[in-house]
Amino acid sequence: xxMLKGAKGFWSSIVLAVVFGIAMQFLITGEIxxxxxxxxxxxxxxxxxxxxxxxxxxxxxxxxxxxxxxxLAVGAYASAIITMKLELPFVLxxxxxxxxAAIAGLIIGIPTLRxxxxxxxxxxxxFGEIVRIVFLNIEYVGGASGMTVTQLTTWPWLFGSILxxxxxxxxxxxxxxxxxxxSVRENEIAADAMGINTxxxxxxxxxxxxxxxxVAGALYAHNFFIIQPTNFGFLKSFDIxxxxxxxxxxxxxxxxxxxxxxxIVSTFLQSYPELRMIIYSLVLIIMMLxxxxxxxxxxxxxxxxxxxxxxxxxVNDGSKNTVA
Amino acid sequence: xxFLQQLVNGVSLGSIYALIALGYTMVYGIVKxxxxxxxxxxxxxxxxxxxxxTILDLGFxxxxxxxxxxxxxxxxxxxxIAYKPLRNATRIxxxxxxxxxxxxxxxxxxYVRGAQPEAYPGDLIPATSIDFLGVKVSSQSLMILGTSVxxxxxxxxxxxxxxxxxxxxxxxxxxxxxxxxxxxxxxTISATFAIGSALAGAAGVAFGMYYTKIEPLMGIIPGLKxxxxxxxxxxxxxxxxxxxxxxLGVIESLVSAAGFSLWRDGVAFVxxxxxxxxxxxxxFGKNVRxxx
Numbered sequence: 001x002x003m004l005k006g007a008k009g010f011w012s013s014i015v016l017a018v019v020f021g022i023a024m025q026f027l028i029t030g031e032i033x034x035x036x037x038x039x040x041x042x043x044x045x046x047x048x049x050x051x052x053x054x055x056x057x058x059x060x061x062x063x064x065x066x067x068x069x070x071x072l073a074v075g076a077y078a079s080a081i082i083t084m085k086l087e088l089p090f091v092l093x094x095x096x097x098x099x100x101a102a103i104a105g106l107i108i109g110i111p112t113l114r115x116x117x118x119x120x121x122x123x124x125x126x127f128g129e130i131v132r133i134v135f136l137n138i139e140y141v142g143g144a145s146g147m148t149v150t151q152l153t154t155w156p157w158l159f160g161s162i163l164x165x166x167x168x169x170x171x172x173x174x175x176x177x178x179x180x181x182x183s184v185r186e187n188e189i190a191a192d193a194m195g196i197n198t199x200x201x202x203x204x205x206x207x208x209x210x211x212x213x214x215v216a217g218a219l220y221a222h223n224f225f226i227i228q229p230t231n232f233g234f235l236k237s238f239d240i241x242x243x244x245x246x247x248x249x250x251x252x253x254x255x256x257x258x259x260x261x262x263x264i265v266s267t268f269l270q271s272y273p274e275l276r277m278i279i280y281s282l283v284l285i286i287m288m289l290x291x292x293x294x295x296x297x298x299x300x301x302x303x304x305x306x307x308x309x310x311x312x313x314x315v316n317d318g319s320k321n322t323v324a
Numbered sequence: 325x326x327f328l329q330q331l332v333n334g335v336s337l338g339s340i341y342a343l344i345a346l347g348y349t350m351v352y353g354i355v356k357x358x359x360x361x362x363x364x365x366x367x368x369x370x371x372x373x374x375x376x377x378t379i380l381d382l383g384f385x386x387x388x389x390x391x392x393x394x395x396x397x398x399x400x401x402x403x404x405i406a407y408k409p410l411r412n413a414t415r416i417x418x419x420x421x422x423x424x425x426x427x428x429x430x431x432x433x434x435y436v437r438g439a440q441p442e443a444y445p446g447d448l449i450p451a452t453s454i455d456f457l458g459v460k461v462s463s464q465s466l467m468i469l470g471t472s473v474x475x476x477x478x479x480x481x482x483x484x485x486x487x488x489x490x491x492x493x494x495x496x497x498x499x500x501x502x503x504x505x506x507x508x509x510x511x512t513i514s515a516t517f518a519i520g521s522a523l524a525g526a527a528g529v530a531f532g533m534y535y536t537k538i539e540p541l542m543g544i545i546p547g548l549k550x551x552x553x554x555x556x557x558x559x560x561x562x563x564x565x566x567x568x569x570x571x572l573g574v575i576e577s578l579v580s581a582a583g584f585s586l587w588r589d590g591v592a593f594v595x596x597x598x599x600x601x602x603x604x605x606x607x608f609g610k611n612v613r614x615x616x
Contacts, residue, residue, distance in 0.1 A: 111597070122555070126596045277431035292413060294415040
């Protein structure tokens with residue numbers, strides 16, 4: 001019975017989301033909202049995917065990765081090669097971006113995920129930089145001057161990708177695999193002792209996170225007209241990190257909310273980029289000093305509507321430990 | 325001869341990395357925190373040096389001193405304001421704070437003075453070069469090498485022969501036991517930050533003199549590479565940081581010499597990932613067993 005209830009809420013939220021998506025599509029094609037806002041909307045969408053994908057790695061599995069822009073870059077370049085060089089359809093580019101990033105995630109994840117905490121952070125940061133430098137040195141993709149890409153990202157593709165990302169990550173989190181990942185986050189040694197193959201789950205979460213970051217990269221590349229290695233420096237990684245940290249390490253809705261909020265804020269501060277970064281950094285510091293669990297902690301948005309009675313089960317089962 | 329020449333260049337570059345890496349390694353050894361802001365303290369040091377040379381019209385050594393003192397104060401301020409309240413927080417919270425502090429310094433400097441680069445005056449010390457076995461060693465390289473060696477010897481003296489050095493070693497060995505023995509842990513940690521940041525400031529001036537160009541974001545890459553150097557030598561181990569820095573500088577120069585100068589920045593990270601996989605304790609470190 002309880003399961004059916006959950007399913008009802010699940011399907012109704014999907015229907016709601018689809019209705020919202022179609023409504024937005026009409027607003028965009030009818031040119032009711034102007035180009036500037038549409039562009040902001042696209043950025044918000046891409047950032048939502050990035051935030052959710054990093055949330056899976058940091059928030060759920062507790063693996064502190066700060067090289068997420070590397071996967072974004074792999075996805076962006078892979079998809080751009082598919083659509084621009086090989087002239088294949090955009091959908092293949094999206095898939096290729098995701099798959100390429102997931103493979104990169106596997107390659108980097110299998111050796112580095114044996115490391116913990118600080119070392120993992122630095123290794124992933126190093127990986128992000130290596131990816132950037134590799135693209136900088138490949139003439140085929142334009143080297144430092146970058147690669148021109150036609151604008152192919154449209155609202156249906158973007159919206160579909162967001163929906164798919166959130167669905168997959170949500171269901172993964174609530175599955176056996178997700179629970180195993182959470183146990184790795186809470187206490188890796190204990191999880192190991194309970195017979196959970198921690199390495200396997202860490203790598204799986206890493207690869208799935210990387211896959212969606214790659215999809216986001218594909219959307220990003222085809223929205224931006226030009227992709228350059230400098231777009232994927234580690235400031236980009238920090239941008240993504242701050243969504244997850246601000247939203248609450250362990251809360252997907254928190255990460256999504258933070259992505260929406262911060263993208264809007266940074267759009268308004270676009271003409272003052274250094275002021276934006278100062279605000280970002282102050283937010284990070286103050287957040288860590290006074291509320292290290294982020295805005296939402298590990299709670300999800302939906303838990304606010306449940307008023308405690310059905311709040312058992314799910315990720316928000318009163319586990320007070322967070323990654324932070 | 326080309327090889328020897330690159331070796332000399334690598335040693336100069338490496339001694340700058342080593343100076344920065346010392347700060348990383350000392351701070352990590354004592355509070356187990358990757359002080360991401362360390363690279364930015366290095367940047368601030370370079371700018372302080374630049375301003376004291378151009379505006380105050382001072383020579384190399386007075387500027388070096390001013391820069392070291394200012395950076396030491398900056399380091400202590402960072403520690404007291406941002407890191408001290410987090411001493412009992414999780415590692416990740418501290419790491420994120422460090423990233424925040426780093427961004428704050430970078431963009432604070434850009435906000436105050438703009439992002440444009442600045443050219444270090446080239447006539448700071450007479451530009452002669454010595455031919456040694458067919459290798460040209462410029463006076464700048466010698467000066468950088470000399471400064472770093474003197475500072476490292478000084479550091480070894482402080483750490484091993486003075487009271488504060490003994491306190492630092494005690495705190496890094498066991499903070500609680502040190503506190504029980506009557507050591508003022510807070511002051512010791514501040515002193516560590518001060519010494520580490522002063523070394524970073526010196527490295528900043530040396531870097532400015534060697535590369536002649538400084539800019540507000542210049543601290544990121546050398547900072548990360550210095551961290552790689554610290555890990556390479558075994559983080560928390562002072563001689564390890566020196567050797568790691570020199571080794572990394574030499575590796576980079578040899579890679580450039582082999583014709584892959586564009587890949588130079590990547591090499592450091594490849595070294596990092598390799599060392600983390602095969603010998604996570606570093607060259608000088610001992611493997612410690614994990615206890616539950």
